[in-house]
Amino acid sequence: MLLELFIALVVVVLFSYIMRVSALGFRRPDLPPGPPTVPILGNLHMMPKSHAYLKFTEWAKAYGEIYSLKMGPGTAIVLNTPRAVRKLLHARSATTSNRPPNHFIHITSSGYNVGSAQPENIWKTIRRVFSEMLTREACMNNLPIQKAEATQLMHDLVMQPEGFYTHVRRYASSVVLSVAFGIRCPRYEGSLVEEFFDIQREWGRMLEPGVLPPLDTLPFLRYVPERWASWKGISKDIRRRQRKLYFGLIELCGRRIKDDRRNNCFMENVFDRQEQYNMKDEMLGYIGGMLMEAGFDTTSIFLQFLILCLVAFPEVQARAQKDIDRVIGRDRSPRFEDFDNLPYIDAIIKEASVPGSLRRQLTHGL
Known part of the structure; x- marks a missing residue:
C-alpha cells in the first residue's frame, strides 16, 4: 500500500x-x-x-x-x-x-546604479539626493558655467568645424564636471571625458538586448566558468575602469574639502549630507558617476543630432538665424530670458528631441 x-x-x-x-x-x-x-x-x-x-x-x-x-x-x-x-x-x-533585476549591471556597479537599484532604501536615497539638490534654483545658479562653456564651444566650432562631434562632447561633459565636481575639461583628447566615453561605449554595447546571455531569465548561466563566459571578464574590466574614474573624482572633492578649498560644487554638498542621508562611501562614488552618465551622453547626442539636422535643412537654419538676429542682434550672446521671444527656436529644439535610440542611429559611426 x-x-x-x-x-x-x-x-x-x-x-x-x-x-x-x-x-x-x-x-x-x-x-x-x-x-x-x-x-x-x-x-x-x-x-x-x-x-x-x-x-x-x-x-x-x-x-x-x-x-x-x-x-x-x-x-x-x-x-x-x-x-x-x-x-x-x-x-x-x-x-x-520598480525596476527588473539586471545581474550584469548589479555586479558591475555593486547595485548602486539608479536605473536598476533593487533595494528600495538605496533607490529612495539616491532619488532624494537628486531631487533635493538638483532644484530649479540650483540649475539657474549654474547658468554662468553653461555660458562660459558655450563660449568655448562656439570658438572651437569656428576654428575647427570638422571636429564638431568631439567639441560637443567636451562642452556637455565639461558643464557636468564643473557643476558636479568643480573641475572642467578644456580639451577632449586624452581627457577623463574621452576615457568615460570609451567605457560607456563598451557598457552600452553589453546592455543592448541580445548581447548578453539571459542571465536574469536563466540564472544558472551566471555560474558558467569565466573561460566560457566572456561577459564576466568584460564586466570586471568595466567595473575597474568605472570605479577608478568615479572614485578618483570623489577623492578629489574630499581632498579639496579637507584642505578648505571648496568651490561649492554638487558633490561637496553631498559630502556634507553623507550622515544625514546615511550613505556609504561607495554610494557617493556611484552618485557622482550617475551624474556623469545622465549628463554627458544625453546632452551631447542631442546637440550632435541638432547640428546634423540644421546642416541637412539649410532653410530651417536660415529662418532660425533670422529670428535670433531679430531678437538678440549681433552684439551679444543669447540669454536665458530671450527664449520666450524665440518660438521658432523652441520648436526646433522640441523637434530635435527625438527618442535617444533614434538619435544614436542617426549619429552612429561619426
Missing part, C-alpha cells in the same frame, strides 16, 4: 513538473499580444544582438503600442508610445515604479 502511494506521488510530481516546464515560454491569454513563441525560450531566440530598436519598432507596428515578449519563464511588457508610458508608468507609478 505504501509503495503504491509512493509511486502515485512520484507520478503526480513528475506530471506537475512536465506540465510546468511545457508551459515555459508560452504567452498567457491575459497578456498583451506579441510575436509567436516557442517552448521554454519564448521569444529569447528572436532577440537581435545589435540595433534592437529596429526589431522592437517592427514588432510595435505589428502588435500595437503595448505588446509582450516571453523571456523564458519571464515576461517583458513593451510600451511604444508616450501615451502608454504616461498611462502605465506615471499614472500608476505606485505599482509600476
Whole structure:
C-alpha cells in the first residue's frame, strides 16, 4: 500500500513538473499580444544582438503600442508610445515604479546604479539626493558655467568645424564636471571625458538586448566558468575602469574639502549630507558617476543630432538665424530670458528631441 502511494506521488510530481516546464515560454491569454513563441525560450531566440530598436519598432507596428515578449519563464511588457508610458508608468507609478533585476549591471556597479537599484532604501536615497539638490534654483545658479562653456564651444566650432562631434562632447561633459565636481575639461583628447566615453561605449554595447546571455531569465548561466563566459571578464574590466574614474573624482572633492578649498560644487554638498542621508562611501562614488552618465551622453547626442539636422535643412537654419538676429542682434550672446521671444527656436529644439535610440542611429559611426 505504501509503495503504491509512493509511486502515485512520484507520478503526480513528475506530471506537475512536465506540465510546468511545457508551459515555459508560452504567452498567457491575459497578456498583451506579441510575436509567436516557442517552448521554454519564448521569444529569447528572436532577440537581435545589435540595433534592437529596429526589431522592437517592427514588432510595435505589428502588435500595437503595448505588446509582450516571453523571456523564458519571464515576461517583458513593451510600451511604444508616450501615451502608454504616461498611462502605465506615471499614472500608476505606485505599482509600476520598480525596476527588473539586471545581474550584469548589479555586479558591475555593486547595485548602486539608479536605473536598476533593487533595494528600495538605496533607490529612495539616491532619488532624494537628486531631487533635493538638483532644484530649479540650483540649475539657474549654474547658468554662468553653461555660458562660459558655450563660449568655448562656439570658438572651437569656428576654428575647427570638422571636429564638431568631439567639441560637443567636451562642452556637455565639461558643464557636468564643473557643476558636479568643480573641475572642467578644456580639451577632449586624452581627457577623463574621452576615457568615460570609451567605457560607456563598451557598457552600452553589453546592455543592448541580445548581447548578453539571459542571465536574469536563466540564472544558472551566471555560474558558467569565466573561460566560457566572456561577459564576466568584460564586466570586471568595466567595473575597474568605472570605479577608478568615479572614485578618483570623489577623492578629489574630499581632498579639496579637507584642505578648505571648496568651490561649492554638487558633490561637496553631498559630502556634507553623507550622515544625514546615511550613505556609504561607495554610494557617493556611484552618485557622482550617475551624474556623469545622465549628463554627458544625453546632452551631447542631442546637440550632435541638432547640428546634423540644421546642416541637412539649410532653410530651417536660415529662418532660425533670422529670428535670433531679430531678437538678440549681433552684439551679444543669447540669454536665458530671450527664449520666450524665440518660438521658432523652441520648436526646433522640441523637434530635435527625438527618442535617444533614434538619435544614436542617426549619429552612429561619426
